[in-house]
Every structure is written in C-alpha cells, then in structure tokens.
Amino acid sequence: MKKKLARSLIFLLSIVFVLSGCFGGGTNNESTPEESTDPGEKTEETGPKILRLNNSSEPGSLHPGTAQGTHDSWILEHAFEGLTKKTPEGEIIPGMAKEWETSEDGLTWTFHLRDDIKWSNGDPVTAADFEYAWKYALNPESASTYAYQLYYLEGGQEFNEGKADEDQVGVTAEDDQTLVVKLAQPTPYFLDLTSFYTYYPISQKVQEENPKWYQEAESYVSNGAFKLTEWKHKESMKLEKNEHYYEQDKIKLDEVHFVIIDDENTAWQMYQAGELDLVYPLPQDVQGQLLANNDPEFVKGPDLAVYYFNFNNEVKPFNNPKVRKALSMAIDRQTIVEHVAQGGQIPAYSVVPPGIPDVSGDYQENTGNLFEENLDEAKKLLEEGLAEEGMDQLPNFTLTYNTSEGHKAIAEAVQEMWRKNLGVEMTLENVEFQVKLDREKAGDYTISRAGWVGDYVDPMTFIDLWVTDGPYNDANWSNPEYDKLVEVAKTTMDQEERMNAMHEAEKILMDEMPILPVYFYTKPFTVKPHVTGVYTPINSYPQFIYADIE
Amino acid sequence: MLKFALKRVGLALLTLWVIITLTFLLMHNIPGNPFAQEGTMPKAVYENLQSYYNLDKPLLVQYGLYLQSLLQLDFGPSLKSSSISVNDYIKSGFPVSLHLGTQAMLIAITFGLIFGVIASLNRNKWPDYLSMVLAIIGISVPNFILATILINYFAVEWQLFPVATWKSWSHTVLPSIALAMMPMAYIARLMRSSMLEVLSQDYILTAKAKGLSRNKVILKHAIRNAMLPVVTVLGILIANLVTGSFIIESIFGIPGMGEMFVKGIFNRDYPVILGSTIFYSAILIFLILIVDLAYTWIDPRIKISGERK
Numbered sequence: 001m002k003k004k005l006a007r008s009l010i011f012l013l014s015i016v017f018v019l020s021g022c023f024g025g026g027t028n029n030e031s032t033p034e035e036s037t038d039p040g041e042k043t044e045e046t047g048p049k050i051l052r053l054n055n056s057s058e059p060g061s062l063h064p065g066t067a068q069g070t071h072d073s074w075i076l077e078h079a080f081e082g083l084t085k086k087t088p089e090g091e092i093i094p095g096m097a098k099e100w101e102t103s104e105d106g107l108t109w110t111f112h113l114r115d116d117i118k119w120s121n122g123d124p125v126t127a128a129d130f131e132y133a134w135k136y137a138l139n140p141e142s143a144s145t146y147a148y149q150l151y152y153l154e155g156g157q158e159f160n161e162g163k164a165d166e167d168q169v170g171v172t173a174e175d176d177q178t179l180v181v182k183l184a185q186p187t188p189y190f191l192d193l194t195s196f197y198t199y200y201p202i203s204q205k206v207q208e209e210n211p212k213w214y215q216e217a218e219s220y221v222s223n224g225a226f227k228l229t230e231w232k233h234k235e236s237m238k239l240e241k242n243e244h245y246y247e248q249d250k251i252k253l254d255e256v257h258f259v260i261i262d263d264e265n266t267a268w269q270m271y272q273a274g275e276l277d278l279v280y281p282l283p284q285d286v287q288g289q290l291l292a293n294n295d296p297e298f299v300k301g302p303d304l305a306v307y308y309f310n311f312n313n314e315v316k317p318f319n320n321p322k323v324r325k326a327l328s329m330a331i332d333r334q335t336i337v338e339h340v341a342q343g344g345q346i347p348a349y350s351v352v353p354p355g356i357p358d359v360s361g362d363y364q365e366n367t368g369n370l371f372e373e374n375l376d377e378a379k380k381l382l383e384e385g386l387a388e389e390g391m392d393q394l395p396n397f398t399l400t401y402n403t404s405e406g407h408k409a410i411a412e413a414v415q416e417m418w419r420k421n422l423g424v425e426m427t428l429e430n431v432e433f434q435v436k437l438d439r440e441k442a443g444d445y446t447i448s449r450a451g452w453v454g455d456y457v458d459p460m461t462f463i464d465l466w467v468t469d470g471p472y473n474d475a476n477w478s479n480p481e482y483d484k485l486v487e488v489a490k491t492t493m494d495q496e497e498r499m500n501a502m503h504e505a506e507k508i509l510m511d512e513m514p515i516l517p518v519y520f521y522t523k524p525f526t527v528k529p530h531v532t533g534v535y536t537p538i539n540s541y542p543q544f545i546y547a548d549i550e
Numbered sequence: 551m552l553k554f555a556l557k558r559v560g561l562a563l564l565t566l567w568v569i570i571t572l573t574f575l576l577m578h579n580i581p582g583n584p585f586a587q588e589g590t591m592p593k594a595v596y597e598n599l600q601s602y603y604n605l606d607k608p609l610l611v612q613y614g615l616y617l618q619s620l621l622q623l624d625f626g627p628s629l630k631s632s633s634i635s636v637n638d639y640i641k642s643g644f645p646v647s648l649h650l651g652t653q654a655m656l657i658a659i660t661f662g663l664i665f666g667v668i669a670s671l672n673r674n675k676w677p678d679y680l681s682m683v684l685a686i687i688g689i690s691v692p693n694f695i696l697a698t699i700l701i702n703y704f705a706v707e708w709q710l711f712p713v714a715t716w717k718s719w720s721h722t723v724l725p726s727i728a729l730a731m732m733p734m735a736y737i738a739r740l741m742r743s744s745m746l747e748v749l750s751q752d753y754i755l756t757a758k759a760k761g762l763s764r765n766k767v768i769l770k771h772a773i774r775n776a777m778l779p780v781v782t783v784l785g786i787l788i789a790n791l792v793t794g795s796f797i798i799e800s801i802f803g804i805p806g807m808g809e810m811f812v813k814g815i816f817n818r819d820y821p822v823i824l825g826s827t828i829f830y831s832a833i834l835i836f837l838i839l840i841v842d843l844a845y846t847w848i849d850p851r852i853k854i855s856g857e858r859k
Contacts, residue, residue, distance in 0.1 A: 061632040143602030148592045161594035215633040233634050234805035259715050261803035270713040273706050434582030434818050
C-alpha cells in the first residue's frame, strides 16, 4: 500500500515537473526578443532623469478644489504650490507668497506674492487666482468634500451652507500681488493650512475657459515644480519639470512616471524587478521582513495618524470609564506592533501622534505615556466598573472592523489578549467600510475599529475629534471640562496657553478612555539607493520635489 | 429565423429593463453611503454632494432621470472620480478587457479542446492522466496564486516578462495565461466527458463500420457532436472573460473594466454599479443569443422554434 502511494506521488510530482518544464519552454521562446527591451535602467542614467513611482489608485480629482485623499494629493503637491510650503524638516517657508503679516487680533492676514511666479502655460499667478480658487471650493455648486478645510475663512462656512454670498467670504485680492484673508476666529495653525492643497490657487482664466481643464493632461495648468504632461486614466501618469517654476534650478528630476497599480504585492514585485524606484505602500509581510533584516532600502517615514478603537459610550457597561480603561490596560501594544502590524508602528499611550511641534520640543514626547498597561490594575478596574453598573461579568460584545486582513489580525490579537488577560468573551464582526461608517454614525455598534489622519500639523486636528456632539465623535462621549479646554485652545493665539490646554484635554481623554488608542501609524516605504533627496513630511506621501537620480 | 431573432431581441430588452430596475432598487437599499468617510463630514458638504449628484431627489425621480439619460446612452458620472464618467470607464476599460479576454479565451479553447480530445482518446492512459491532472490544477489553483507564481518566476526571477502594467504585447502574456487556466481546465474536462459519451454512441460504430478512417470519424463525427456542451458554456465563459477579471487586472495593473464591478459596490458608487451591471448583462444576453444561433450551425438537427420548414 505504502509503495503504491509513494509511486503515485512520484508520478504526480514528475507530471508537475514536466508540466512546469513545458510551460517554461513555451514562454521562453515567445519572450526572447523582449529581453533586450526590458527595464531600461542603464539607458536612463545618461538620458533624462526619470523617477518611477506607483500611485496605488487612480486619482479621483486633480482639481485642488475638489481633490481629497492621498492619491490625489501626491500629484497635486508636486504640480501645485500654495502661499507657503514646507522644508524637508517641516518648517513653513514662503511659497507663492514672499512675505505676510498678521493683524494683532490674528484675524487678518495679508500675503504678498512673488513677482516671478507663473502658471505652466506662462500666465502670471495672481492674488485673484487664489481668491477665485478658494471661493470655487467653497461654492456649494462645486460639491467639494474638502470645502470644510476653508471654513476658517470669515463667511466660508456660511457660503458653503448656502447662507451667505460669495462676496461675504473673507478673501480678497487687493491687487495682483496682495491677498487679504479674514478669518472667522484666530487660527494659530492657519499658516500651516496655506500649504495644504485645498488652499492651492487655480488659474481663473483656465477654469472659466474650460471647466474640465483638470480632467486631461492636455489642458492641465498648474503652478508648481512639475506639470502634468500625460494621464492615461487608470494606467499611468507623467509629470515633467515645469520650466516656468520660479525655483526651477533646485529641481533635479526631468520626469516622474507614475503607474497606477492597485495591488501592493505587484508594486513590490515591480520594485524588485527594477521597474519602480520607490514603492509605498508595501505589503504587510514584506514590511515585517524588511524591518527585521534592517534592509538599507527600507525607510520608516513618520505619519500623522492614530489607530484606535471606539467604545460606544452609550452602551452599557461601556459608559463606565473604569470598564473602558480596564480593556485598554489589558492589551499588549508592543506585541501588536511587532508581531501583528509589522510596519514599525509606535505603541500609542495617548492620541496625538509624534511629529507635531510643541512650544518647545515634540508635542507627543512632552505628553509622554498617559496610561500604562497593567493587568492587575485592569482586573481591579473591570470588577469595580462592572459593580458600579450592577453587573457581575462583562456580557458578550462585538468588535466591528472594516474588512481587511490587517484589521482582522489586530482584532483577533486583541480578542485573544482580552480573553487571556481578563477572561472576557467577545465576537468579531467584519463589515464593509461604508457599512461600518454608517453604523458608527447611527450608534449601532459596541466597539469599532477606527483610524484618524490629521488634516493639519497641530494637535487640534486630533483633540478636536471628541468635543461634545462633534461631527467626528463616533464614541458619543461628552465631557464639559474637555470641551472647555478645547475652546480655550481654539480661541487663544498664545501658543503656550494653547498647548497647555490641549495637553490637559488629552489627559482627561486618556483618563476617561472613550476611545482606545492602539498605535501611531508609520509610512514604511522602500527607495532604491540611486534615488536621493526624497523626504517624508509627517502629513503627506514621500516628497520627490528635490529628489535626484545618481 | 428573422422573426426568432426579433423576438429574442425584444425579450432581451425586457430582461435588461428588469435588471436595471432591480439593480436600482437593491442598490439604494443596501446599507452604506457613497459619501461616507472616516468620521463624518460637515452637513453642508454632504448636502452639497447629494444635490450635485441628484441623490436628494425622491427615488422615483432619480429612477426616471436615470432611465432618461440611459436612453441617450449616458451612464452618468462616477461619484468617486470627477475626471472619468461611467461611459469613459467602459470606453477605455472594455477594449483592454476584451483584448485580454480574447487572448485568454483563444488559449483556453485551443488547449482545452486539445487536452480534452487527447484525454478522451487515450482514456485511462498517461495522456489522459496528464491532461486531467493539469485540468485539476487549473480548476483548483485560484488564479491570483497562479498570477503571483507567474510574476515571481517569469518576471522577477528570470526577468522574461515585465511584472505588470499594460504597455506592449509582452505585458499581455502573463495575465492571459493566468486568466486562461481556469476556463481551459473547465473546457478540457467538459470536452473529455462529452467525447467519451459521443464515442460510445451507435453512430460512431456505424461510421467505423462503413469503413471511415479513424481521423475522419473523430474529426467529423465525434468532435463536432461533442462540442455542443462546450459551446453552451462558451457564452457565459466569454462574457466573463471579456468584461474583465477584477483579480487578474488588479494584480497585473491592467486598466480594464474588471475593477468597476468590485469597486463600484465597495464605494457604493451608484452609477458605476448600474453601468457595469447593465453592460455585463447586455453582453451576456447577446452572447447567449449567438450561442443559440450557433447550435443550428453545429448541429443541424436542432431547429429554431418558430422557424418554418
């Protein structure tokens, strides 16, 4: 019997072997002429400097007014430039504006534009282009998702809501080079916002002549370091150096070629085969391997985002802070980061990620750990919390996450940790992303997985989330003291007072634990050694504006 | 014949209308919202989006508007892209998927039939085992695994073909093979069993008895009759292949229309869901019609009902 089995196994194996041989032979012949024309890395060294990248999804809109999300912004950030821009170190420096001044109350900002700035079609960039672009995004008829990024302007929100006129929006071009901005309330991080893509200008002339200018490369006009010269929808894009850019001598690359590849594994394989110079995002297991091997091409870029779980604060017993805290203290974040998420993420013991400047130093570093993982304490808190709610054990509950292998692995790890550490039984449920959002909004969940990416580089972009009845407060948590601190931080221009208020607020948040922070995201990517000058600002994709190929 | 064709076309249009209506209703009743995102957006922004895409109107009005634009062959805008409409999606994606699907289909039919016939003629001998093991591998190995293996060896290790994207003919080789494996295996198995059945029929014996050569018997009598079940499934197989495979297109970064079907649903992109469903249904209905007509050509015994003798 055994012999027979062995023989048939050998037979099977040999068939497979022969088959693979057949296939190899067949395709070999077909491909011989292709070999010479394959990846042309060598020829490029002498020709134009071309950087080859992957944008993992077709951009939804390359119009600054209606763009949203990283697939859009990665292109926009290189094709356009706002009033200000950021250095690789994150410092805000003059962009289209050469200088600016603020009124004492912090409400009026006057920007003076450079003289030598031009659109990629040669027209001058004027202050009117900024005014036009901002009002375009706020116009309800443009249906811009990111219109709310401009709600800081006086009358901005009202105009977007259809309650005010265009003329009442606080942005005016006094002359070709002077832009006066009036804010609804003092906004200390307004300067940061002026480098964000919703604040980019658009050419009024181009937009009025051809409202569809942004849909094809042929009609695309921008004011940044690169211009879009080819866009094969869902397939590829080409950026070329913009000869009208005022600082063009600082731009080393001649062209940037994007392919649009959805599949992370494919993108990684293209990188390995030398068809791409930089790849982000990477498949999760590849990240883990590269990190473990200390691969020199691997870069762990910073990110402005936090991964957390929402507790539905209206569902018993999760309305009890002790129960929430117990659950939070009973998971091992280091293990999750190291063995499950595997991207070099940072365990989170607060909600504001590192990389945001404080009055002095880094905001998150100054915060430190606002709670600790402690099993004994967790057990005690759980018991007390349950007793307060009149329960003797935690009823079976459900953790909801949006379908994804990565989220699933983390949810399973957390489930196991809670079971082992607290003896808590729970079920996992995965739903489509859109469904999860619907249910969170309707309060139809117990615990849900969430993530938040900061809109601008200030702790407020995170702290603001959990104000009472705030539009993003899916946990339905409310704390008057917290609200008061947020209000203080929002209305004062005194940097020290603001930061203190936000530190205080964050302490309250972590003391009450309406949400359970898990880790701070990172942006792990790989880049070939012949590419230099790529840098990763905390809130955007790797920037190649000053990159070079050696 | 003409009467039959006209009747079928009429029936097809009716089927399409039912499909449109059902899809429209189902789509608006599944949970999820096209504009939802992490956190919620300010109310005004949401309302602006709703009114921009007419989603704030009563469902019946939306349905009317949709049918109206459909009559002008306009599938509407994509809610997720302001640069390409659903028409653009189909216009740019379908030729690509068609190209890929046709190549895959040619591979599948050619090798499927050859393997099937060889297997049946050598029943229970090694060519039979070989073909059927191949067929089992083809059916049981999911095409995303096959695709990954192909890429890993032929593109990364040996660098014979590019990894992905859609630029030249060499870019089409690996995805065509990956896509062809399943239908090829399916056709091979179907052909084999069908051949075995035909070969045991009396008329084959008769043909042999009247002294026809083996080749003639097989080619003229056996294969032709055995093809019928294969032709039946071809309609569906072709419709599936030419409208694109989400997985293969996604892995190889091919700008076909396969992603419409999956991403449309994920994003609750209503016009994309409707557009892809209608387009796919139209193709499927058309191909089934062709298959029905092809029967009469392959097997003259089959008469189209309604045709006068």
